Amino acid sequence: MRIGVLALQGAFIEHQKSLAACGVESMQIRKPEQLEAIQGLIIPGGESTTMGKLMHQFDLFEPIVELGQQGTPIFGTCAGMIMLAREIYGSEQPRLGLMDIEVERNAFGRQVESFEADLEVPALGEDPFKAVFIRAPYIHRVGDPVEILAQYGEKIVLARQGHYLAAAFHPELTEDLRLHRYFLNMIGSY
Incomplete structure (x- = not known):
């Protein structure tokens, strides 16, 4: 199995380190043709408006939607x-x-208001998951097919819709590999 990590900006190297710790090969994605060689894709944190512009500039937008x-x-x-x-x-x-969710950007405040919190994530087991929130968004609204996996207070911060998984936080900045393993299990052959 090989997982692609979108490598236009953001914490892509940290995701690759987490995948390696799970025993899975990864590759940095910067060109549309590279998408053919992967069984799953991680879109890392970074700055979403810049990421969108770069995805268009590198002709990755439509190929990722198709993927x-x-x-x-x-x-x-x-x-x-x-x-x-x-x-x-x-x-x-x-x-x-791709996901039937509405998100709010920078919902927890500015960079200086970044924080860590223990989340209850039943899908990952009984132990709390330490989540790192950096200028984090949250899910404002979910559609019917979306499963809420975790909340921070009243704010939805982890959700799944079929083969899509979305986290408001940075699991790659912790040593807890459970969320990466959860994603790998979604692929089926992990």
């Missing part, structure tokens, strides 16, 4: 969650629109 529509699992973290969303509260910025 998702063909059933390839996609995991978006922080800005990656924003890119997966169908709607972005108060914004018309480019997005993939």
